[in-house]
Amino acid sequence: MAAHISQGWSWFLALACGVSFLKCLLINSYHSTDFEVHRNWLAITHSLPVSKWYYEATSEWTLDYPPLFAWFEFGLSHIAKYFDPQMLVVQNLNYASPATVLFQRLSVIVTDLIFIYAVKECCKCVREDKGKDLLGKPSFILATLLLWNFGLLIVDHIHFQYNGFLFGILLLSAARHFQNRHLEGALLFSVLLNLKHIYLYIAPAYGIFLLRCYCFTHSNADGSVQWRSFSIFRLVALGVIVLSTFALSFLPFILLGQVPQVLSRLFPFKRGLCHAYWAPNIWALYNIADKALSMLGLKLGLLDQTKFTKASMTGGLVQEFQHSVLPSVSPVVTLVCTLLSILPVLFCMWRRPNGARGFLRCMVICALGSFMFGWHVHEKAILMAILPFSLLAVESKEDARTFLILSTTGHFSLLPLLFTAQELPIKIIIMLLFTVFSFSSLNKLFSKSGCLLNPVECVYLLGLVPLEIICEFVYPLTRWQLTLPFIPLLLTSVYCALGVVYCFIRLYMSVFTSLRTGSKAKSQ
Template identity: 85%
Template sequence: MAAPMSAESSWFVSLSLGVSFIKCLLINAYHSTDFEVHRNWLAITHSLPLSQWYYEETSEWTLDYPPLFAWFEYGLSHIAKYFDKEMLVVQNVNYTSPATVLFQRLSVIVTDLVFIYAVKECCKCLREDKGKDLLGKPSFILATLLLWNFGLLIVDHIHFQYNGFLFGVLLLSVARHFQARHLEGALLFSILLNLKHIYLYIAPAYGIFLLRCFCFTQSNADGSLQWKSLSLFRLVALGSIVLSIFAVSFGPFIMMGQLQQVLSRLFPFKRGLCHAYWAPNIWALYNIADKALSILGVKLKLLDINKLPKASMTGGLVQEFQHSVLPTVSPLMTLICTLLSILPALFCMWRRPNGVRGFLHCVVICALGSFMFGWHVHEKAILMAILPLSLLAVQSKEDARTFLILSTTGHFSLFPLLFTAQELPLKILLMLLFTVFAFSSLKKLFSKRGHLLNSVEVAYLLGLVPLELVCEFVYPLMSWQKALPFFPLLLTSVYCSLGVLYSFVRLYLSVLTTQNSTIKAKAL
């Protein structure tokens, strides 16, 4: 006879099944051009020889993910052929038969099993008091914040992508580090980098953590860390794992002399500073400041309007453009700004690591630093900071405070991805459910430590309500909407960038304060 399911397993299964049911209900919802992107990749990898994968350009949505993800698509294509073979024809651009839609949606739902398993492993890493009711258990709160994450639901299961599967690999890697299985964690992260190269954002945090806390440090019986000389064996083992994964991934293309072609697809710097819809980062503020200065300069007759560059940055196009007043930003400048924004956190972790919690702080800072200052950042990349921060939010009041601000602002910034009328009530309902749960559960978890947010922070977050009303209901009634079709996107991006920037600063202050406290405690 099978053993009865434990109470903990019961609620986790219920959460998993519940969110999977919601995902199934969204199968026939709106899907973006990313749906065609992945259908085209299925066709490319299934119908063409390996040598043509990164050269094929029948569709404008060419293959631009690392080789392991291409092999992932190749594997899916051999299941897709049983649904509808026509979806695997490269020439069938924008092919969306009902069977194709069903297969692609189900492929995201099924591969989310990796995410569900990773969340389960992360919950095991939390320490919690027995006897607490369910809503007071950090593991239950964390599982809900991750499994029912609003951003993942709309980006993967409406807009369409495979972020759940990818974040599952990331969270599983983090869980392995919590369990002191560092080589396995490094293996998983190496695989992740070769599935989607955007995770290079957080690679510096992984590199410094593994060197400092695995190659140069040993764990004492009391759980503390102690410096020791470099373990050559550990360094070689770590390097062998990383190099092996990259060799398997890129090796065939190197042998065919196609490495440069693959890299040109992975890093297309000619796409411009900002994505078609500005991510809520520092460049959104920079762009709007440039626009305001140019308007002021023309009114004061300090600038000639005929000599100013065309304002293509607000045209919704993916391209390079020139700023009017402020210096035009180059890819090298964004790289320098990104490195400067994350170096203090990396230095702090190297100098005085705070275990896996310190590593997680550094991961979030690297994700946010790259999001704030990176080149051609996609708005969806904010999830790379929100999801790891969820693990910290259930363990610390200060991290919970930052999480509430960042998740609310970051998730709201994703609203423009779903612009059709039928999805409007759905995205508002899902956002409200997630946000209400996040605020109520974290408030209860830290109820004995005062309020989580101050009045200014509350006022800022409440400002999202009139912003949404203006963008969805007031703006469409304006006579000048045709002249400025992307004005709601601009408003959303600029307003949300303030919250993301504030969260980034708060997180940095928290890390630096912790470092100073540790140093003082050691001195005493």
């Protein structure tokens, strides 16, 4: 029996080893300022007492992740000292010795073992067709889409971050809900929130799902649910898990009276509406509409040119600016817009949960809604929607269609993160390989006779090719490169934002269709 299982999962081991080998080849590639961010956090947690962690400001890259991630860095620092103790000196700003680079790269690769395990657990949750060959199996396609995800590869293993093990915890939590191990899933998500607070974006999906499907209802094997009396015991159990996790995480800072200081680091609302490089969301479209209206107003003489600073008109993506024509957006406005964007799917999940798959769809929409309407959204946050959506894409033709558009545009929007010449062929080749596999495998799975996408969608995605040529090869040769360097980023963000908005609408249509179909079936 063990030999049979081992043989059955040998392909998974090959995929995991292959991508790990690729990560090792990327060790000496370009790394961003995030590399220095995490080196500084290693130094802070290793060299200073806990009472100074969230006050230390020698570097501009201050500690701004939740306490559990600080303890994670603390643990890594005790291994790092055997590679190069100088990396743990707070005053050694921008320190990047070969040993430091090797350690930090290896730390990301090793912690990705959590992600690999989580992917294996997710593969057990998809519906399989035993008659298909390996390349046509949903589990094989899913494993490849996750393990070889283009976004994770370039963000973690070139640009440099620790998203892999964090997404591993998220996917493992989702898998536990598929397996009806809800308390374990809740515990994993609570731990995740205390590692990186960006996952608060999808916390409403967890809250509604656990309340509806764990405290109020019982999930059947077919994904349907049955109402039953409310279980106060289950609610208390969930509350104990969540509160105890947060209490253990924040306990040292509660005792030190530093919780307000920690929270001020976690939620720095003084930052602008958009990150320096606009994420492809609603605010990118809003910003470009404001610039277009201001330019039109100046041309027609409707606006006073003396009221516009040069930065607001040509600074584009490189600094904060006030909107010139449209109303400026405050953090409260983005919060309201975000809540309004996710409330319908939360309501639909409450009315018709549709088991763990309904929860997963709700999670993706919450992630995408927060990405589209949130305050100071980073472009990398699109991965929070793409990765969980992979599980749905291998089980539904309509989801596969939406996934292909979201994955392609979302990943394309990450390309400007790697702006050095030596990484240009690497990012293009890896994205091409991942995109070709995504299209070919999902088309084979659902649409043997043709393409999953309609002609308009195909034309839109093909438009990414000339866009990349213009941004990477044509525009740098023009005289505008010196005066308007932000134009390639602007074009990328705005063009990709159209695809992201379209996918958000399609996802909501699938939710409403499911709800309407369920209501008709119930009435019959």
